[in-house]
Amino acid sequence: MASRFIAPHLAEASYNGVEPLETIAKEIGLPVEQLIKLNANENVYGLPEAVQQAVANAEHHVYPDPAQVQLRAAVAKLLEVQPENICCGAGSDDILDIVIRMNQPKAMVTSIPTFGMYKFLGSVANVPVVNVKRKDDFTLDMDAIIAAIRDNEEDALIVMDEAYAEFCDSTSMSLFGTYPNLLVARTFSKWAGLAGLRLGYCVADAELIKVMMAIKQPYNVNTAADAAGLAALEHRDTILKTVAILRAEKDRLYTELTKVDWLRPVPSDANFVLVEVQRLPAQTLYQGGDLSNYVRISAGKPEQMDAVLAAIKAIEKEYHLYAPIISM
Ligand SMILES: Cc1ncc(COP(=O)(O)O)c(C=O)c1O
Incomplete structure:
Protein backbone atom coordinates (compact mmCIF):
# COMPACT_ATOMS: atom_id res chain seq x y z
CA MET A 1 0.00 0.00 0.00
CA GLY A 46 37.00 7.07 -27.26
CA LEU A 47 39.03 9.80 -25.61
CA PRO A 48 42.41 11.02 -26.84
CA GLU A 49 45.28 10.39 -24.43
CA ALA A 50 45.38 14.06 -23.34
CA VAL A 51 41.71 13.99 -22.33
CA GLN A 52 42.17 10.73 -20.45
CA GLN A 53 45.11 12.30 -18.63
CA ALA A 54 43.03 15.33 -17.68
CA VAL A 55 40.35 13.04 -16.22
CA ALA A 56 42.97 11.04 -14.31
CA ASN A 57 44.54 14.21 -12.94
CA ALA A 58 41.28 15.84 -11.84
CA GLU A 59 40.85 16.30 -8.11
CA HIS A 60 38.11 13.77 -7.52
CA HIS A 61 37.98 14.35 -3.76
CA VAL A 62 37.04 18.00 -4.25
CA TYR A 63 33.50 19.16 -5.09
CA PRO A 64 33.19 20.46 -8.64
CA ASP A 65 32.68 24.16 -9.32
CA PRO A 66 28.92 24.80 -9.09
CA ALA A 67 29.35 28.00 -11.15
CA GLN A 68 31.22 26.05 -13.87
CA VAL A 69 33.41 29.12 -14.41
CA GLN A 70 36.18 27.60 -16.55
CA LEU A 71 33.95 25.32 -18.54
CA ARG A 72 31.36 27.98 -19.34
CA ALA A 73 34.14 30.36 -20.38
CA ALA A 74 35.67 27.73 -22.68
CA VAL A 75 32.34 26.83 -24.31
CA ALA A 76 31.43 30.51 -24.66
CA LYS A 77 34.75 31.22 -26.37
CA LEU A 78 34.17 28.43 -28.86
CA LEU A 79 30.68 29.64 -29.72
CA GLU A 80 31.58 33.34 -29.58
CA VAL A 81 28.98 34.12 -26.93
CA GLN A 82 29.30 35.19 -23.29
CA PRO A 83 29.72 32.76 -20.36
CA GLU A 84 26.42 34.24 -19.08
CA ASN A 85 24.77 32.57 -22.07
CA ILE A 86 25.99 29.07 -21.14
CA CYS A 87 24.75 26.51 -18.63
CA CYS A 88 26.37 23.06 -18.43
CA GLY A 89 24.77 19.85 -17.30
CA ALA A 90 25.24 16.13 -16.81
CA GLY A 91 24.62 15.47 -20.49
CA SER A 92 22.07 17.32 -22.55
CA ASP A 93 19.47 15.11 -20.84
CA ASP A 94 20.14 17.09 -17.68
CA ILE A 95 19.95 20.35 -19.61
CA LEU A 96 16.53 19.41 -21.00
CA ASP A 97 15.36 18.51 -17.51
CA ILE A 98 16.51 21.90 -16.15
CA VAL A 99 14.85 23.69 -19.08
CA ILE A 100 11.52 22.03 -18.36
CA ARG A 101 11.76 22.87 -14.66
CA MET A 102 12.68 26.47 -15.52
CA ASN A 103 9.95 26.94 -18.12
CA GLN A 104 7.17 24.78 -16.63
CA PRO A 105 5.35 24.76 -19.96
CA LYS A 106 1.66 24.03 -20.41
CA ALA A 107 2.66 21.49 -23.04
CA MET A 108 5.69 20.30 -25.00
CA VAL A 109 5.47 19.89 -28.76
CA THR A 110 7.80 17.30 -30.29
CA SER A 111 8.12 15.72 -33.71
CA ILE A 112 7.84 11.93 -33.70
CA PRO A 113 9.56 9.54 -34.12
CA THR A 114 12.23 11.16 -31.99
CA PHE A 115 14.57 10.85 -29.03
CA GLY A 116 12.65 9.11 -26.20
CA MET A 117 13.99 11.47 -23.53
CA TYR A 118 11.50 14.21 -24.43
CA LYS A 119 8.49 12.00 -23.67
CA PHE A 120 10.16 10.69 -20.53
CA LEU A 121 10.97 14.15 -19.17
CA GLY A 122 7.47 15.36 -20.03
CA SER A 123 5.92 12.47 -18.12
CA VAL A 124 8.15 13.00 -15.08
CA ALA A 125 7.41 16.74 -15.02
CA ASN A 126 3.68 16.12 -15.59
CA VAL A 127 3.78 18.17 -18.79
CA PRO A 128 1.58 16.88 -21.63
CA VAL A 129 3.60 16.04 -24.73
CA VAL A 130 1.98 16.88 -28.07
CA ASN A 131 3.39 14.63 -30.78
CA VAL A 132 3.47 15.93 -34.35
CA LYS A 133 4.18 13.17 -36.86
CA ARG A 134 7.08 13.62 -39.21
CA LYS A 135 6.45 13.38 -42.93
CA ASP A 136 6.87 9.97 -44.58
CA ASP A 137 10.50 10.80 -45.42
CA PHE A 138 11.13 11.67 -41.73
CA THR A 139 11.53 15.39 -42.37
CA LEU A 140 9.76 17.81 -40.02
CA ASP A 141 6.21 18.85 -40.80
CA MET A 142 6.80 22.51 -40.01
CA ASP A 143 3.22 23.63 -40.73
CA ALA A 144 1.86 21.04 -38.30
CA ILE A 145 4.50 21.94 -35.69
CA ILE A 146 3.63 25.63 -35.88
CA ALA A 147 -0.09 24.82 -35.67
CA ALA A 148 0.50 22.62 -32.61
CA ILE A 149 2.52 25.35 -30.90
CA ARG A 150 -0.23 27.91 -31.64
CA ASP A 151 -2.87 25.56 -30.23
CA ASN A 152 -0.99 25.01 -26.97
CA GLU A 153 1.15 28.06 -26.19
CA GLU A 154 0.92 31.62 -27.40
CA ASP A 155 4.58 32.30 -26.68
CA ALA A 156 6.76 29.21 -26.77
CA LEU A 157 10.37 28.58 -25.85
CA ILE A 158 11.97 26.85 -28.85
CA VAL A 159 14.57 24.23 -27.89
CA MET A 160 16.89 23.15 -30.67
CA ASP A 161 18.51 19.86 -29.72
CA GLU A 162 21.81 19.98 -31.59
CA ALA A 163 23.28 16.78 -30.16
CA TYR A 164 24.73 15.92 -33.57
CA ALA A 165 25.80 19.42 -34.63
CA GLU A 166 29.42 18.37 -35.16
CA PHE A 167 28.27 15.69 -37.60
CA CYS A 168 26.51 18.06 -39.97
CA ASP A 169 27.06 21.52 -41.31
CA SER A 170 23.92 23.15 -40.03
CA THR A 171 23.16 24.83 -36.73
CA SER A 172 20.62 27.31 -35.44
CA MET A 173 23.33 29.25 -33.61
CA SER A 174 23.19 32.06 -36.20
CA LEU A 175 19.68 32.85 -34.89
CA PHE A 176 20.96 33.20 -31.36
CA GLY A 177 20.84 36.80 -30.18
CA THR A 178 17.92 37.58 -32.49
CA TYR A 179 15.33 35.42 -30.72
CA PRO A 180 15.24 35.47 -26.90
CA ASN A 181 12.99 32.38 -26.99
CA LEU A 182 15.65 30.21 -28.68
CA LEU A 183 17.62 27.75 -26.59
CA VAL A 184 20.25 25.53 -28.23
CA ALA A 185 21.22 22.32 -26.44
CA ARG A 186 24.47 20.53 -27.26
CA THR A 187 26.43 17.60 -25.88
CA PHE A 188 29.98 16.27 -25.54
CA SER A 189 28.59 12.71 -25.76
CA LYS A 190 28.61 12.32 -29.53
CA TRP A 191 31.58 14.19 -30.97
CA ALA A 192 33.91 14.14 -27.96
CA GLY A 193 33.18 10.62 -26.76
CA LEU A 194 32.18 11.73 -23.26
CA ALA A 195 28.83 9.85 -23.17
CA GLY A 196 29.84 7.97 -20.02
CA LEU A 197 31.13 11.05 -18.24
CA ARG A 198 27.92 13.00 -18.93
CA LEU A 199 28.50 16.52 -20.19
CA GLY A 200 26.18 18.78 -22.14
CA TYR A 201 25.38 22.46 -22.26
CA CYS A 202 22.97 24.99 -23.64
CA VAL A 203 23.18 28.44 -25.10
CA ALA A 204 20.38 30.83 -24.25
CA ASP A 205 19.47 34.36 -23.24
CA ALA A 206 21.33 35.40 -20.07
CA GLU A 207 18.05 35.83 -18.17
CA LEU A 208 17.14 32.21 -18.77
CA ILE A 209 20.64 30.97 -18.01
CA LYS A 210 20.66 32.84 -14.71
CA VAL A 211 17.62 30.89 -13.54
CA MET A 212 18.89 27.59 -14.97
CA MET A 213 22.16 28.03 -13.07
CA ALA A 214 20.19 28.81 -9.91
CA ILE A 215 17.86 25.80 -10.05
CA LYS A 216 20.16 23.08 -11.42
CA GLN A 217 21.65 20.52 -9.07
CA PRO A 218 24.64 22.53 -7.78
CA TYR A 219 27.22 19.86 -8.65
CA ASN A 220 25.55 18.49 -11.77
CA VAL A 221 28.81 18.51 -13.75
CA ASN A 222 31.20 16.27 -11.86
CA THR A 223 34.93 16.90 -11.48
CA ALA A 224 35.95 14.33 -14.08
CA ALA A 225 33.45 15.59 -16.66
CA ASP A 226 34.52 19.17 -16.02
CA ALA A 227 38.18 18.30 -16.60
CA ALA A 228 37.36 16.16 -19.62
CA GLY A 229 35.24 18.89 -21.18
CA LEU A 230 37.99 21.50 -20.83
CA ALA A 231 40.58 19.11 -22.27
CA ALA A 232 38.25 18.07 -25.12
CA LEU A 233 37.81 21.72 -26.10
CA GLU A 234 41.55 22.22 -25.95
CA HIS A 235 42.10 19.19 -28.20
CA ARG A 236 39.00 19.79 -30.31
CA ASP A 237 40.83 19.65 -33.64
CA THR A 238 42.28 16.22 -32.84
CA ILE A 239 38.86 14.90 -31.80
C1 LIG B 1 18.77 13.92 -30.13
C2 LIG B 1 19.53 13.63 -28.88
N1 LIG B 1 19.57 14.56 -27.92
C3 LIG B 1 20.22 14.34 -26.77
C4 LIG B 1 20.86 13.15 -26.53
C5 LIG B 1 21.46 12.91 -25.18
O1 LIG B 1 22.72 13.31 -25.08
P1 LIG B 1 23.47 13.33 -23.68
O2 LIG B 1 24.32 12.13 -23.64
O3 LIG B 1 24.24 14.60 -23.73
O4 LIG B 1 22.45 13.35 -22.58
C6 LIG B 1 20.86 12.16 -27.50
C7 LIG B 1 21.52 10.87 -27.24
O5 LIG B 1 21.33 9.88 -27.87
C8 LIG B 1 20.16 12.41 -28.70
O6 LIG B 1 20.11 11.48 -29.65
Whole structure:
Protein backbone atom coordinates (compact mmCIF):
# COMPACT_ATOMS: atom_id res chain seq x y z
CA MET A 1 0.00 0.00 0.00
CA ALA A 2 2.99 2.25 -0.34
CA SER A 3 1.66 3.28 -3.77
CA ARG A 4 -0.34 6.10 -2.20
CA PHE A 5 2.96 7.93 -1.72
CA ILE A 6 3.62 7.96 -5.48
CA ALA A 7 2.41 10.91 -7.52
CA PRO A 8 -0.26 9.55 -9.90
CA HIS A 9 1.34 11.01 -13.04
CA LEU A 10 4.49 8.94 -12.41
CA ALA A 11 2.77 5.57 -12.70
CA GLU A 12 3.82 5.17 -16.35
CA ALA A 13 7.12 7.08 -16.30
CA SER A 14 10.18 5.09 -17.33
CA TYR A 15 13.03 5.37 -19.81
CA ASN A 16 14.50 2.50 -21.78
CA GLY A 17 18.21 3.30 -21.71
CA VAL A 18 20.74 1.56 -23.93
CA GLU A 19 21.76 -1.87 -22.67
CA PRO A 20 25.45 -2.23 -21.86
CA LEU A 21 27.44 -4.56 -24.11
CA GLU A 22 28.09 -6.94 -21.20
CA THR A 23 24.34 -7.47 -20.74
CA ILE A 24 23.83 -8.13 -24.46
CA ALA A 25 26.80 -10.52 -24.54
CA LYS A 26 25.29 -12.49 -21.69
CA GLU A 27 21.88 -12.59 -23.35
CA ILE A 28 23.21 -13.96 -26.63
CA GLY A 29 25.93 -16.11 -25.06
CA LEU A 30 28.95 -14.60 -26.84
CA PRO A 31 32.16 -13.23 -25.32
CA VAL A 32 31.96 -9.46 -25.06
CA GLU A 33 35.23 -9.08 -27.03
CA GLN A 34 33.51 -10.52 -30.08
CA LEU A 35 30.83 -7.81 -30.14
CA ILE A 36 30.93 -4.40 -31.76
CA LYS A 37 28.79 -1.80 -30.02
CA LEU A 38 26.96 0.40 -32.51
CA ASN A 39 23.58 0.91 -30.85
CA ALA A 40 24.01 4.15 -28.93
CA ASN A 41 25.58 6.68 -31.32
CA GLU A 42 28.74 6.97 -29.28
CA ASN A 43 32.18 7.98 -30.58
CA VAL A 44 33.86 4.57 -30.91
CA TYR A 45 37.30 6.20 -30.94
CA GLY A 46 37.00 7.07 -27.26
CA LEU A 47 39.03 9.80 -25.61
CA PRO A 48 42.41 11.02 -26.84
CA GLU A 49 45.28 10.39 -24.43
CA ALA A 50 45.38 14.06 -23.34
CA VAL A 51 41.71 13.99 -22.33
CA GLN A 52 42.17 10.73 -20.45
CA GLN A 53 45.11 12.30 -18.63
CA ALA A 54 43.03 15.33 -17.68
CA VAL A 55 40.35 13.04 -16.22
CA ALA A 56 42.97 11.04 -14.31
CA ASN A 57 44.54 14.21 -12.94
CA ALA A 58 41.28 15.84 -11.84
CA GLU A 59 40.85 16.30 -8.11
CA HIS A 60 38.11 13.77 -7.52
CA HIS A 61 37.98 14.35 -3.76
CA VAL A 62 37.04 18.00 -4.25
CA TYR A 63 33.50 19.16 -5.09
CA PRO A 64 33.19 20.46 -8.64
CA ASP A 65 32.68 24.16 -9.32
CA PRO A 66 28.92 24.80 -9.09
CA ALA A 67 29.35 28.00 -11.15
CA GLN A 68 31.22 26.05 -13.87
CA VAL A 69 33.41 29.12 -14.41
CA GLN A 70 36.18 27.60 -16.55
CA LEU A 71 33.95 25.32 -18.54
CA ARG A 72 31.36 27.98 -19.34
CA ALA A 73 34.14 30.36 -20.38
CA ALA A 74 35.67 27.73 -22.68
CA VAL A 75 32.34 26.83 -24.31
CA ALA A 76 31.43 30.51 -24.66
CA LYS A 77 34.75 31.22 -26.37
CA LEU A 78 34.17 28.43 -28.86
CA LEU A 79 30.68 29.64 -29.72
CA GLU A 80 31.58 33.34 -29.58
CA VAL A 81 28.98 34.12 -26.93
CA GLN A 82 29.30 35.19 -23.29
CA PRO A 83 29.72 32.76 -20.36
CA GLU A 84 26.42 34.24 -19.08
CA ASN A 85 24.77 32.57 -22.07
CA ILE A 86 25.99 29.07 -21.14
CA CYS A 87 24.75 26.51 -18.63
CA CYS A 88 26.37 23.06 -18.43
CA GLY A 89 24.77 19.85 -17.30
CA ALA A 90 25.24 16.13 -16.81
CA GLY A 91 24.62 15.47 -20.49
CA SER A 92 22.07 17.32 -22.55
CA ASP A 93 19.47 15.11 -20.84
CA ASP A 94 20.14 17.09 -17.68
CA ILE A 95 19.95 20.35 -19.61
CA LEU A 96 16.53 19.41 -21.00
CA ASP A 97 15.36 18.51 -17.51
CA ILE A 98 16.51 21.90 -16.15
CA VAL A 99 14.85 23.69 -19.08
CA ILE A 100 11.52 22.03 -18.36
CA ARG A 101 11.76 22.87 -14.66
CA MET A 102 12.68 26.47 -15.52
CA ASN A 103 9.95 26.94 -18.12
CA GLN A 104 7.17 24.78 -16.63
CA PRO A 105 5.35 24.76 -19.96
CA LYS A 106 1.66 24.03 -20.41
CA ALA A 107 2.66 21.49 -23.04
CA MET A 108 5.69 20.30 -25.00
CA VAL A 109 5.47 19.89 -28.76
CA THR A 110 7.80 17.30 -30.29
CA SER A 111 8.12 15.72 -33.71
CA ILE A 112 7.84 11.93 -33.70
CA PRO A 113 9.56 9.54 -34.12
CA THR A 114 12.23 11.16 -31.99
CA PHE A 115 14.57 10.85 -29.03
CA GLY A 116 12.65 9.11 -26.20
CA MET A 117 13.99 11.47 -23.53
CA TYR A 118 11.50 14.21 -24.43
CA LYS A 119 8.49 12.00 -23.67
CA PHE A 120 10.16 10.69 -20.53
CA LEU A 121 10.97 14.15 -19.17
CA GLY A 122 7.47 15.36 -20.03
CA SER A 123 5.92 12.47 -18.12
CA VAL A 124 8.15 13.00 -15.08
CA ALA A 125 7.41 16.74 -15.02
CA ASN A 126 3.68 16.12 -15.59
CA VAL A 127 3.78 18.17 -18.79
CA PRO A 128 1.58 16.88 -21.63
CA VAL A 129 3.60 16.04 -24.73
CA VAL A 130 1.98 16.88 -28.07
CA ASN A 131 3.39 14.63 -30.78
CA VAL A 132 3.47 15.93 -34.35
CA LYS A 133 4.18 13.17 -36.86
CA ARG A 134 7.08 13.62 -39.21
CA LYS A 135 6.45 13.38 -42.93
CA ASP A 136 6.87 9.97 -44.58
CA ASP A 137 10.50 10.80 -45.42
CA PHE A 138 11.13 11.67 -41.73
CA THR A 139 11.53 15.39 -42.37
CA LEU A 140 9.76 17.81 -40.02
CA ASP A 141 6.21 18.85 -40.80
CA MET A 142 6.80 22.51 -40.01
CA ASP A 143 3.22 23.63 -40.73
CA ALA A 144 1.86 21.04 -38.30
CA ILE A 145 4.50 21.94 -35.69
CA ILE A 146 3.63 25.63 -35.88
CA ALA A 147 -0.09 24.82 -35.67
CA ALA A 148 0.50 22.62 -32.61
CA ILE A 149 2.52 25.35 -30.90
CA ARG A 150 -0.23 27.91 -31.64
CA ASP A 151 -2.87 25.56 -30.23
CA ASN A 152 -0.99 25.01 -26.97
CA GLU A 153 1.15 28.06 -26.19
CA GLU A 154 0.92 31.62 -27.40
CA ASP A 155 4.58 32.30 -26.68
CA ALA A 156 6.76 29.21 -26.77
CA LEU A 157 10.37 28.58 -25.85
CA ILE A 158 11.97 26.85 -28.85
CA VAL A 159 14.57 24.23 -27.89
CA MET A 160 16.89 23.15 -30.67
CA ASP A 161 18.51 19.86 -29.72
CA GLU A 162 21.81 19.98 -31.59
CA ALA A 163 23.28 16.78 -30.16
CA TYR A 164 24.73 15.92 -33.57
CA ALA A 165 25.80 19.42 -34.63
CA GLU A 166 29.42 18.37 -35.16
CA PHE A 167 28.27 15.69 -37.60
CA CYS A 168 26.51 18.06 -39.97
CA ASP A 169 27.06 21.52 -41.31
CA SER A 170 23.92 23.15 -40.03
CA THR A 171 23.16 24.83 -36.73
CA SER A 172 20.62 27.31 -35.44
CA MET A 173 23.33 29.25 -33.61
CA SER A 174 23.19 32.06 -36.20
CA LEU A 175 19.68 32.85 -34.89
CA PHE A 176 20.96 33.20 -31.36
CA GLY A 177 20.84 36.80 -30.18
CA THR A 178 17.92 37.58 -32.49
CA TYR A 179 15.33 35.42 -30.72
CA PRO A 180 15.24 35.47 -26.90
CA ASN A 181 12.99 32.38 -26.99
CA LEU A 182 15.65 30.21 -28.68
CA LEU A 183 17.62 27.75 -26.59
CA VAL A 184 20.25 25.53 -28.23
CA ALA A 185 21.22 22.32 -26.44
CA ARG A 186 24.47 20.53 -27.26
CA THR A 187 26.43 17.60 -25.88
CA PHE A 188 29.98 16.27 -25.54
CA SER A 189 28.59 12.71 -25.76
CA LYS A 190 28.61 12.32 -29.53
CA TRP A 191 31.58 14.19 -30.97
CA ALA A 192 33.91 14.14 -27.96
CA GLY A 193 33.18 10.62 -26.76
CA LEU A 194 32.18 11.73 -23.26
CA ALA A 195 28.83 9.85 -23.17
CA GLY A 196 29.84 7.97 -20.02
CA LEU A 197 31.13 11.05 -18.24
CA ARG A 198 27.92 13.00 -18.93
CA LEU A 199 28.50 16.52 -20.19
CA GLY A 200 26.18 18.78 -22.14
CA TYR A 201 25.38 22.46 -22.26
CA CYS A 202 22.97 24.99 -23.64
CA VAL A 203 23.18 28.44 -25.10
CA ALA A 204 20.38 30.83 -24.25
CA ASP A 205 19.47 34.36 -23.24
CA ALA A 206 21.33 35.40 -20.07
CA GLU A 207 18.05 35.83 -18.17
CA LEU A 208 17.14 32.21 -18.77
CA ILE A 209 20.64 30.97 -18.01
CA LYS A 210 20.66 32.84 -14.71
CA VAL A 211 17.62 30.89 -13.54
CA MET A 212 18.89 27.59 -14.97
CA MET A 213 22.16 28.03 -13.07
CA ALA A 214 20.19 28.81 -9.91
CA ILE A 215 17.86 25.80 -10.05
CA LYS A 216 20.16 23.08 -11.42
CA GLN A 217 21.65 20.52 -9.07
CA PRO A 218 24.64 22.53 -7.78
CA TYR A 219 27.22 19.86 -8.65
CA ASN A 220 25.55 18.49 -11.77
CA VAL A 221 28.81 18.51 -13.75
CA ASN A 222 31.20 16.27 -11.86
CA THR A 223 34.93 16.90 -11.48
CA ALA A 224 35.95 14.33 -14.08
CA ALA A 225 33.45 15.59 -16.66
CA ASP A 226 34.52 19.17 -16.02
CA ALA A 227 38.18 18.30 -16.60
CA ALA A 228 37.36 16.16 -19.62
CA GLY A 229 35.24 18.89 -21.18
CA LEU A 230 37.99 21.50 -20.83
CA ALA A 231 40.58 19.11 -22.27
CA ALA A 232 38.25 18.07 -25.12
CA LEU A 233 37.81 21.72 -26.10
CA GLU A 234 41.55 22.22 -25.95
CA HIS A 235 42.10 19.19 -28.20
CA ARG A 236 39.00 19.79 -30.31
CA ASP A 237 40.83 19.65 -33.64
CA THR A 238 42.28 16.22 -32.84
CA ILE A 239 38.86 14.90 -31.80
CA LEU A 240 37.20 16.39 -34.88
CA LYS A 241 39.48 14.19 -36.99
CA THR A 242 37.65 11.16 -35.57
CA VAL A 243 34.36 12.92 -36.27
CA ALA A 244 35.46 13.33 -39.90
CA ILE A 245 36.17 9.59 -40.14
CA LEU A 246 32.81 8.75 -38.56
CA ARG A 247 31.03 11.10 -40.96
CA ALA A 248 32.71 9.43 -43.92
CA GLU A 249 31.88 5.97 -42.56
CA LYS A 250 28.25 6.99 -42.01
CA ASP A 251 28.08 8.14 -45.64
CA ARG A 252 29.67 4.88 -46.80
CA LEU A 253 27.27 2.84 -44.69
CA TYR A 254 24.32 4.79 -46.12
CA THR A 255 25.51 4.30 -49.71
CA GLU A 256 26.16 0.58 -49.23
CA LEU A 257 22.76 0.08 -47.59
CA THR A 258 20.99 1.74 -50.53
CA LYS A 259 22.35 -1.16 -52.61
CA VAL A 260 20.71 -3.79 -50.41
CA ASP A 261 17.30 -4.75 -51.85
CA TRP A 262 15.59 -5.39 -48.54
CA LEU A 263 16.89 -2.34 -46.64
CA ARG A 264 15.81 1.30 -46.99
CA PRO A 265 18.25 3.66 -45.23
CA VAL A 266 16.98 7.12 -44.28
CA PRO A 267 19.35 10.03 -45.14
CA SER A 268 21.11 11.17 -41.97
CA ASP A 269 22.93 14.26 -40.71
CA ALA A 270 23.84 12.50 -37.46
CA ASN A 271 26.37 9.77 -36.60
CA PHE A 272 23.98 6.93 -37.34
CA VAL A 273 21.79 5.58 -40.11
CA LEU A 274 18.18 4.60 -39.53
CA VAL A 275 17.21 1.70 -41.75
CA GLU A 276 13.84 0.29 -42.66
CA VAL A 277 14.00 -3.49 -42.83
CA GLN A 278 11.78 -5.11 -45.41
CA ARG A 279 10.83 -8.78 -45.81
CA LEU A 280 12.19 -9.65 -42.36
CA PRO A 281 11.32 -8.68 -38.79
CA ALA A 282 13.77 -5.91 -37.79
CA GLN A 283 14.54 -7.98 -34.68
CA THR A 284 16.48 -10.33 -36.96
CA LEU A 285 19.09 -7.57 -37.17
CA TYR A 286 18.73 -5.96 -33.74
CA GLN A 287 16.81 -7.05 -30.67
CA GLY A 288 15.58 -3.69 -29.51
CA GLY A 289 14.48 -0.25 -30.60
CA ASP A 290 10.94 0.99 -30.56
CA LEU A 291 10.36 2.04 -34.14
CA SER A 292 8.61 -0.84 -35.82
CA ASN A 293 10.72 -2.53 -38.45
CA TYR A 294 13.55 -0.05 -38.34
CA VAL A 295 17.04 -0.47 -36.95
CA ARG A 296 19.52 2.26 -36.13
CA ILE A 297 23.19 1.65 -36.81
CA SER A 298 25.81 4.02 -35.41
CA ALA A 299 28.80 4.94 -37.55
CA GLY A 300 31.95 3.20 -36.39
CA LYS A 301 35.53 2.57 -37.46
CA PRO A 302 36.02 1.43 -41.09
CA GLU A 303 36.66 -2.16 -40.01
CA GLN A 304 33.53 -2.13 -37.85
CA MET A 305 31.46 -0.89 -40.77
CA ASP A 306 32.96 -3.67 -42.92
CA ALA A 307 31.84 -6.16 -40.27
CA VAL A 308 28.31 -4.72 -40.24
CA LEU A 309 28.07 -4.90 -44.04
CA ALA A 310 29.40 -8.46 -43.98
CA ALA A 311 26.81 -9.41 -41.35
CA ILE A 312 24.07 -7.94 -43.55
CA LYS A 313 25.33 -10.04 -46.47
CA ALA A 314 25.30 -13.11 -44.22
CA ILE A 315 21.69 -12.42 -43.20
CA GLU A 316 20.79 -11.91 -46.86
CA LYS A 317 22.23 -15.33 -47.66
CA GLU A 318 20.65 -17.07 -44.69
CA TYR A 319 17.18 -15.72 -45.46
CA HIS A 320 17.51 -15.88 -49.28
CA LEU A 321 16.87 -12.18 -49.72
CA TYR A 322 18.90 -11.57 -52.90
CA ALA A 323 16.23 -10.72 -55.45
CA PRO A 324 13.22 -8.52 -54.90
CA ILE A 325 10.02 -10.53 -54.53
CA ILE A 326 7.81 -9.93 -57.57
CA SER A 327 4.17 -10.31 -56.77
CA MET A 328 1.69 -10.88 -59.60
C1 LIG B 1 18.77 13.92 -30.13
C2 LIG B 1 19.53 13.63 -28.88
N1 LIG B 1 19.57 14.56 -27.92
C3 LIG B 1 20.22 14.34 -26.77
C4 LIG B 1 20.86 13.15 -26.53
C5 LIG B 1 21.46 12.91 -25.18
O1 LIG B 1 22.72 13.31 -25.08
P1 LIG B 1 23.47 13.33 -23.68
O2 LIG B 1 24.32 12.13 -23.64
O3 LIG B 1 24.24 14.60 -23.73
O4 LIG B 1 22.45 13.35 -22.58
C6 LIG B 1 20.86 12.16 -27.50
C7 LIG B 1 21.52 10.87 -27.24
O5 LIG B 1 21.33 9.88 -27.87
C8 LIG B 1 20.16 12.41 -28.70
O6 LIG B 1 20.11 11.48 -29.65
